[in-house]
Amino acid sequence: MLFKTLSAAVYGIDAELVEVEVNLTPRAGDSMNPEPTVTVVGLPDLAVRESRERIRAAITNSGIFFPVYRITINLAPADVKKEGSAFDLPIAVGILGANGELKREDLSDTLLVGELALDGRIRAIRGALPIAVAARRNNFKRLFLPAENASEAAVVTGLDVYPVNDLREVIDLLNADEMPPPLVVDTAAMLHEAENYPVDFREVRGQFHAKRAIEIATAGGHNILMIGPPGSGKTMLAKRIPTILPPITFDEALETTKIHSVAGLSGASGLVQHRPFRSPHHTISDAGLIGGGAIPKPGEVSLAHNGLLFLDELPEFERNVLEVLRQPLEDHKVTISRAAMSLTFPSSFMLVAAMNPCPCGFFNDPTRECKCSPPQIQRYISKISGPLLDRIDIHIDVPAVKVRELSEKEAAEGSAEIRARVTNARKIQQERYTGEQVFSNSQMTPRLIRQHCQLDLSTQTMLERAITKYGLSARAYDRILKVSRTIADLLGVEQVTSDHIAEAVNYRTLDRNYWQ
Numbered sequence: 001m002l003f004k005t006l007s008a009a010v011y012g013i014d015a016e017l018v019e020v021e022v023n024l025t026p027r028a029g030d031s032m033n034p035e036p037t038v039t040v041v042g043l044p045d046l047a048v049r050e051s052r053e054r055i056r057a058a059i060t061n062s063g064i065f066f067p068v069y070r071i072t073i074n075l076a077p078a079d080v081k082k083e084g085s086a087f088d089l090p091i092a093v094g095i096l097g098a099n100g101e102l103k104r105e106d107l108s109d110t111l112l113v114g115e116l117a118l119d120g121r122i123r124a125i126r127g128a129l130p131i132a133v134a135a136r137r138n139n140f141k142r143l144f145l146p147a148e149n150a151s152e153a154a155v156v157t158g159l160d161v162y163p164v165n166d167l168r169e170v171i172d173l174l175n176a177d178e179m180p181p182p183l184v185v186d187t188a189a190m191l192h193e194a195e196n197y198p199v200d201f202r203e204v205r206g207q208f209h210a211k212r213a214i215e216i217a218t219a220g221g222h223n224i225l226m227i228g229p230p231g232s233g234k235t236m237l238a239k240r241i242p243t244i245l246p247p248i249t250f251d252e253a254l255e256t257t258k259i260h261s262v263a264g265l266s267g268a269s270g271l272v273q274h275r276p277f278r279s280p281h282h283t284i285s286d287a288g289l290i291g292g293g294a295i296p297k298p299g300e301v302s303l304a305h306n307g308l309l310f311l312d313e314l315p316e317f318e319r320n321v322l323e324v325l326r327q328p329l330e331d332h333k334v335t336i337s338r339a340a341m342s343l344t345f346p347s348s349f350m351l352v353a354a355m356n357p358c359p360c361g362f363f364n365d366p367t368r369e370c371k372c373s374p375p376q377i378q379r380y381i382s383k384i385s386g387p388l389l390d391r392i393d394i395h396i397d398v399p400a401v402k403v404r405e406l407s408e409k410e411a412a413e414g415s416a417e418i419r420a421r422v423t424n425a426r427k428i429q430q431e432r433y434t435g436e437q438v439f440s441n442s443q444m445t446p447r448l449i450r451q452h453c454q455l456d457l458s459t460q461t462m463l464e465r466a467i468t469k470y471g472l473s474a475r476a477y478d479r480i481l482k483v484s485r486t487i488a489d490l491l492g493v494e495q496v497t498s499d500h501i502a503e504a505v506n507y508r509t510l511d512r513n514y515w516q
Contacts, residue, residue, distance in 0.1 A: 003097035007090040010127035012343035015134035022094035024069040042075030062120035067099040089114035109141040124148035152270030202414040206405035219425040220486030221440030223351035228398030234354035243415035276307030282316035296336040304349040395509035
């Protein structure tokens with residue numbers, strides 16, 4: 001007696017189909033006291049092998065007779081490792097189907113995933129969205145999965161998603177003469193409702209120079225580093241940057257949710273509704289930041305995809321942790337290689353970093369005395385390598401806010417006004433780079449820089465003088481041109497002028513002997 005069901009396994013942020021074959025063979029021996037045996041083959045991991053006892057208890061406690069046979073379960077393809085507990089449900093359905101408990105003999109149009117509790121309840125799994133995408137890609141008609149994951153999977157159109165709570169409900173649905181309506185979610189309404197934020201730039205007093213730099217950074221997707229004493233508002237500014245980023249599109253939300261789903265962080269709504277804001281602690285490891293594991297899982301740089309990665313107290317991070325940021329900052333993806341497999345995770349994010357100017361935090365502060373010696377300051381800043389600083393487009397000084405600015409009654413400009421200008425600048429860039437794999441000025445290739453950042457003779461001369469004076473690298477030269485292009489876009493002008501170049505050079509604080 002052979003019965004087949006279909007499931008899926010997640011590798012990276014994509015899912016691959018797994019065929020579950022269940023064969024029942026009569027047992028020889030004492031017919032008065034027979035004992036079933038269950039064997040799982042097909043390169044299962046420990047969690048899959050342990051499913052034998054979970055499934056047996058779940059079937060029995062659901063009031064269904066567990067067949068007294070020698071049960072062989074094959075997970076195909078057999079040469080790919082299967083991990084996790086999501087195969088519990090398709091295996092259980094396969095056993096019951098082989099034992100004649102199902103009216104339907106063909107489930108080739110149905111995908112099943114879910115972990116079984118001992119009482120038959122179906123627990124949530126990771127990777128529901130990639131599994132739903134794989135089901136639609138392979139022309140499946142129905143997807144049965146835990147109720148907690150249903151809203152996440154239902155954002156995929158062209159697929160009937162059925163949330164299930166226990167094994168008995170699954171059997172009843174499969175034996176029903178007519179299937180009930182599938183779950184439907186309104187993704188447009190979900191994204192629209194998410195446009196409200198609990199914080200606003202209106203709450204930030206003073207720091208007009210920093211807010212201007214942040215507006216430019218978000219308009220062009222540029223990385224930014226804020227340098228200032230404790231309490232100057234660096235973290236406050238960083239936490240409000242998502243409020244001025246352009247609204248997340250459905251395609252971006254879908255791609256971001258796939259990553260969060262694999263990591264088990266998709267949330268109750270199912271769809272990531274805001275651009276991610278990730279702020280890991282400075283004790284994080286390089287594997288935690290980039291991703292890793294025997295079967296690689298996404299790290300913070302991938303969880304920040306299409307959003308923002310905030311690194312507070314930048315010099316406090318281990319140097320080897322900071323150095324692994326180079327690849328994702330340049331390539332917007334992370335490739336993790338292991339003996340079993342090599343996986344690539346997307347990691348297109350805006351890096352926002354903050355740091356004190358010295359260990360005590362008060363170097364160059366007009367009101368507080370710095371107690372750090374020059375060697376201490378040098379050791380502190382040397383934790384950040386030159387190549388990493390070269391990949392940060394904007395460096396700005398964030399001084400302590402003056403008391404009179406804190407007591408001003410007139411409200412500052414709000415996030416809505418800034419966001420409107422940023423969104424308009426992004427639209428200009430989208431139109432400019434139509435047909436290119438480029439979505440913002442920060443991603444411009446050298447060819448695009450030459451094409452869209454043409455300078456007149458006087459402007460070119462001024463830029464060359466600045467490069468020579470501050471000893472800037474070729475990469476910093478390109479960064480200045482990219483930031484200048486964004487400044488021009490915010491003003492709605494096509495030609496990059498000397499004013500734009502001068503402002504962009506002003507945002508290279510660390511290249512101007514800041515600590516001397």
